[in-house]
Amino acid sequence: MLRDYRDDDAEAIIRVALAAFAEFEQHYSDWPLFNTNVAKMPTLARTGEIIVAEHDGQIVDAVAYVGPKAPKPAFFEPAWPIIRMLVVDPSVRGKGIGRQLTEECLRRAERDQSGVIALHTTPIMTVALPMYLRMGFVWVREAPDILGVPYGVYVKSLA
Secondary structure, three states, rough: OEEEHHHHHHHHHHHHHHHHHHHHHOOOOHHHHOOOHOOHHHHHHHOEEEEEEEEOOEEEEEEEEEEOOOOOOOOOOOOEEEEEEEEOOOOOOOHHHHHHHHHHHHHHHHHOOOOOEEEEEEOOOOHHHHHHHHHHEEEEEEEEEOOOEEEEEEEEEEO
């Protein structure tokens, strides 16, 4: 079940986010700093919409949708809506929930009458990146590295 984030979900989405990124620890040059930044996921609700997925009453996945013209990192075009921090609890991977959350972000971008939607990701995310490519996202440019890990900006046309 997908639903919008509530303030009392913060602890659960931090837990999911930290679990989702744990497998990438060896790639980042400052893992404690990276974890500190991941744990800030609830703050994305200030400028965007966090969507959570529940399974058996527990939050197992989350994503942030940041609409057009809302504040976002400078490597994105200001008018683009973006997908931020798609996190999937390792215990429920492979069930298509990450794709459902991404599709919900696409619906929200269409609701906002956007012609495109963007995100940034890295080749080390060997499940997420291929999913985005299968969904029609294409690489448009490099994004700044995050603690030694290369990232790229990907855009999907909604027209």
